[in-house]
Amino acid sequence: MASQEYLDKMKVRQEYRNLWHTDLMSTIQRDPPYCCLAFWCGPCVSYMLRKRALYNDMSRYTCCAGYMPCSGRCGESKCPEFCLCTEVFLCFGNSVASTRFLLQDEFNIQTTKCDNCIIGFMFCLQQVACIFSIVAMIVGSDELQDAAQLLNCLADMVYCTVCACMQTQHKIEMDKRDGMFGPQPMAIPPVQQMSRLDQPIPPAAGYPPAAYGQPYPPPQGYPPAAYPPHQYPPAGYPAPGYPPSGYPK
Numbered sequence: 001m002a003s004q005e006y007l008d009k010m011k012v013r014q015e016y017r018n019l020w021h022t023d024l025m026s027t028i029q030r031d032p033p034y035c036c037l038a039f040w041c042g043p044c045v046s047y048m049l050r051k052r053a054l055y056n057d058m059s060r061y062t063c064c065a066g067y068m069p070c071s072g073r074c075g076e077s078k079c080p081e082f083c084l085c086t087e088v089f090l091c092f093g094n095s096v097a098s099t100r101f102l103l104q105d106e107f108n109i110q111t112t113k114c115d116n117c118i119i120g121f122m123f124c125l126q127q128v129a130c131i132f133s134i135v136a137m138i139v140g141s142d143e144l145q146d147a148a149q150l151l152n153c154l155a156d157m158v159y160c161t162v163c164a165c166m167q168t169q170h171k172i173e174m175d176k177r178d179g180m181f182g183p184q185p186m187a188i189p190p191v192q193q194m195s196r197l198d199q200p201i202p203p204a205a206g207y208p209p210a211a212y213g214q215p216y217p218p219p220q221g222y223p224p225a226a227y228p229p230h231q232y233p234p235a236g237y238p239a240p241g242y243p244p245s246g247y248p249k
Contacts, residue, residue, distance in 0.1 A: 005066075009105060016110040020169055021176045024115045027168040034171055038164035043088040045167050046095045050084060052174055053102050063087055065098035096163050103173055122162045129155040 022030050038045040054060045058080040063071045064087060076083045088095045103109060111119075129151045136148040175181060 009101075013101070013104055013110070016104065016108040018107055018109045019112065020109055020115070020173060022169055022172045023112055024118050024162070024165045024169060027165045027172070030172060031168050035164050035168045038167040038171075039160055042096075042160065042163055042167065043092055045171075046088040046092060046099065047084055049167055049170050049174070050088070050095060050099050050102075053099050053106075053170070058084075064091060064094045065102055067098055067101065068094060093159075093163070096166055099170055100166060103170055107173070107177070109173070118162060119166075122158050125151075125155045125158055 028035050034045075050061075051058065059077075061076050061080040061084060063074045063076055063083055066072065068091075074083050074086075084095075104111070129148070132144075132151050133148040136144040
């Protein structure tokens with residue numbers, strides 16, 4: 001019954017509308033150190049991500065998140081940490097997929113067509129490598145055996161790379177969930193300076209100097225900036241050439 005319930009969830013998962021914060025193609029650029037860690041130490045990273053996906057509450061842990069027939073029958077309630085260690089080492093692929101399903105169900109995340117193509121290519125390459133190895137074993141050709149071993153190495157490399165990218169994708173999504181992509185802290189303002197009597201305009205306190213490209217146009221009725229100022233006497237004084245005769249100059 002539990003397996004049927006999770007199969008129904010997989011059908012519902014196809015109708016999700018949210019997207020991953022980072023697709024599989026961009027995970028290496030987004031967090032290269034973590035992607036390398038997931039490549040060389042996949043089971044350890046899978047353990048940490050599953051525990052983090054459960055909000056460090058191991059009482060919620062179920063083997064393979066309930067998607068396998070053995071789920072709930074491995075003594076998870078008595079020793080969940082040991083069961084999780086066993087899962088990530090013996091069923092590594094299932095552990096990565098189970099963490100992915102948990103995050104998708106929590107945030108209604110769908111898998112994009114590009115990600116589906118990458119995951120599907122990984123599975124198809126593994127199946128082709130398996131079939132090729134069986135054919136090479138039956139035929140007994142040395143050249144075919146060498147080609148089968150080369151294909152198996154390629155399939156294993158693709159498998160490890162895709163799983164590392166998937167785990168990095170899960171880590172970035174949980175970073176987003178835990179608020180690690182918030183606004184940057186405010187910068188410290190520059191040192192303020194007190195104005196002096198010999199300065200006509202006090203310096204800006206805590207603000208950068210103005211760097212605007214064009215000044216505002218002068219208000220209507222004022223002379224342009226390049227007009228000789230002597231032709232416009234100050235207000236309250238007679239215009240040039242008009243003191244009356246006899247007015248002292």
